[in-house]
Amino acid sequence: MSSFPWLTTLGAVPLVGAAAVAAVPKEKADLAKKVALAFSTATLGVAVAMATQFKKGGDRFQFTETHSWIKAFHINYGLGVDGIALVLILMAAVLMPVVLLAAWNDADESQAAGKRSVRAYFSLFLLLETMMIGVFAATDLFLFYVFFEAMLIPMYFLIGSFGGAQRSYAAVKFLLYSLFGGLFMLAALIGLYVASGRHLSSATFDFTTLSNAVAAGQLGISPGLAKALFLGFFVAFAVKAPLFPFHTWLPDAAAEATPGSAVLLVGVLDKVGTFGMLRYCLELFPGASKFFTPLVIGMAIVGTLYGALLAIGQTDIKRLIAYTSISHFGLITLGIFAMTSRGQSGASLYMVNHGLSTGALFIVAGFLISRRGSQLIDDYGGVNKVAPKLAGVFLIAGLSSLALPGLSSFVSEFLVLVGTFERYKAVSIVATTAIILAAIYVLWLYQRTMTGPLKSGLEKMTDLRPREVVAVAPLIALIIGLGFYPKPVLDIVNPSVNTTLSHVQKQDPAPAVNATQTLPKAEPK
């Protein structure tokens, strides 16, 4: 497995790219953009090449690399991906060139109020990509935490330097919320490390060692301590995801960020939260996870409905999309904590699909906003008369977001709801109403902006330019493709989900779960 350092290479390509972009002379802004695009495309190439080497039935963690980093604390530079991490890395790699293309003119002088650096903008994007790959690929908890926190810095500058009028406020709110959550995780991380030193042969941050010790019942931490540590991790992830009631930073951040940053923020960064719950919370603290399940499910269901209801009432397009995401994150969390294989497979798939559909939605909204210069829904109307392609793409992205059958989100949402139904019937039924609310916010948004009489000032609106078509086409293709044929992703994800589930269920075998299927089918009772 350790023949070629795939993951290090994957992370290094955008990092080199970031340096290269920063080194481009100031006057050649266009060259900087092209260099950035070239590097992000190369990253995607490496990611795809790596994915073809992934063995579906093989070890849980593949492409592993382990080097000692800080011996004093038994910290390793440990990388490796399981199925879930792999698809999330792929999603990030797909989104990055798309975002760069879509954000092509964001930092240009004509677009911005103040003086902004094109090089800094594109360089920060690539830096962020390195961090995103690192956070999903880390198998050492400490390394994960480092990427988890370090990821904030480029995003903070992306929002704070290049966003809308309230960008500074939004950036600080984003950073402080995340730092606050991160500090709780740090405390829990240290607690776990010290506990591992007491009960294992040596203290460790290695995830595989820790989760195996937990599964074998060797990590003898008391239930009370386990609960405290669980909460430390969970709060960090709940802020990141964001889960109700830790969500208030997201609408501000997403609305003030440029559409490109918003895509990465909501599409990838926030996934670290749900990814972390699934991998770290459940496997390291199975007992505590089960103890807190009612609370988490409660938060998830409230968030699902609350986000959807608030989305309906928004007057700002980007805020609206942000609130839909809060609703979707509620569903993803629901799928994870339902603790059924269907629910968790669905949640994993949902993470990818949400990245694609919300990404597309933000990007198309960004195209729209860049034409009119306003984020307010009321400023638009009848766009499909002047820009039919734009309106069409917007509709597809929106429909995917409301989980129309045939589009990718449907499969994942369906799996989550079925998975939840197997264990919590009432919750699942309530959650299903979110689909109706989703139809309201998406279709009403489309109706108000795209149909009806043309609003004055929009007469000269241009349709999608070739660059924009190229940017959004891969996303639409994936949304439709995965809608009809989600099997490749599910095949990669399922073994990981089953491992997680077996770790969690170890001590509580009561609810029998069939853990072999790929698509929903009647479960033997």
Place this chain on the structure above:
Amino acid sequence: MSVLTLLAAAPGGPADAPANTFTAPHVEYRALMPMLVVFGAAAAGILIEAFLPRTRRYWAQVGLSLAGVLVALGFVISNHGMAQTTAADAVSVDGVTLFLQGTILALAVLAILLVAERGTGTADLDAFAAQGASAPGSGGERAAEAAGLRSTEVFPLMLFSVGGMLLFPAANDLLTSFVALEVLSLPLYLLCGLARRRRLLSQEAAMKYFLLGAFSSAFFLYGVAMIYGYSGSVRFSDISAAISAAPHSDVLLLAGIALLAVGLLFKVGAVPFHAWTPDVYQGAPTPITGFMAAATKVSAFGALLRVAYVALPGMRWDWRPVLWGVAILTMLVGAVLAITQRDIKRMLAYSAILNAGYILLGVISTTSKGVSSTLFYLAAYGFATIGAFAVVTLVREGVPGRPGADGSRTPDEVGGEATDLSAWAGLGKRSPLLAACFTVFLLAFAGIPLTSGFTGKFALFTAAIDGGAWPLVIVGVIASAAAAFFYVRVIVLMYFSEPLAEGPVVVVPSMMTTVALGLTVIVTIALGVLPQMALDLADKAAYFVQ
């Protein structure tokens, strides 16, 4: 009498020694060389002041100070692995001593570079008054400035202070401790009052520092007397032996420890003995503030460690709860008050208080991990602090030129430091490199991964949890969250705010400050990304001799 026989005779105590014979103590000069070199250089510096013509003093002093400190650093390095007491057990040279002495000397090199900054031709960046003795605003002051006088006496003063700092953590009895405390403090009181600009503020700071420092020294001395009364000795090993032999709850002992703690906690700037910190940090010339904030803290924590671990290990169930309280108060007060500050130097002062609280976590843990994490954090914190104050010295108020009689304008000048936070708005746009440096230091203070501050905090928190002090870690985490707010606020100000129309001028320093700033940035990042070597060093150094 050799060291070994002295050690063997220790339990009996000096009281048993015959009164009428005096044997000169054996002195292991190699172990004392770092201090001897620094004190020697300081004395030579005084001679330079006395005999060298004024024009030649500056370079002679800079050269002598740097050479002295670097040679001392060389001796510290060559003494590695040493574990002995010498000079009749007055000084112990062990891992902790050597690590801290090395740190202090390295910090002193950087501080001397900052103190020596005089600017490049166009801008005069001398931080010190032309003549310390002339009253602010007097004719004497103007005459001294017109004559172009320079306060070169700051160099020997600094060296004396450095010498005291080297001795303080090495002192193995309470009297030597007290002497070291005074030797390090007295020059600092003077240096604080020598600022070139805002001299009244500077002199007020010096006065406050002196008065409060004198009080705390008196407390310390009173504590020494009481402990002597209890144990019949001032030597740490004897005190420790007396404690293990006799009941612990002696009033003399407890009162003595309390008074001793006041003196030590005053020097490290822990709440409730912190009140001097913001005023003194603000008023002192900024290079001195940086030196004081970094090196004094290292030295004083070294002394605190030695007193707690060598002299009073038997009393840890008594002093630990007190330090728990002090640590909690220090972290919370430091973090909360820092939020309300409008002046960058005051903010850094409260941040220093906050950091003292973190370091106390390491002291409280009473494990070797606790000692090594304290050592590492002191080094990490010291470098970042000097760097941060170095940045402060470069952001100056612009003094626009005045129109002259013939219609032409006098050239624009560089004024004092622009320490008000509002002046720092948009610094990232004016001077991206400087703002980036400052951001690195702020991120380190905030404990963001891949900076030295994070590694240090991680080590401290791990040691504290290992020692069962998890409530302290929770408080530490909450304080970190609050601290992140005010550090981030400065970053926001620098990058996301529009620069003021009449904003500050960022001066271009000479090589001196540039080198100091560059080194501190490199160390701050290196200790975050590849800390293994430094952690190993701190681990190996975490041993005491008695």
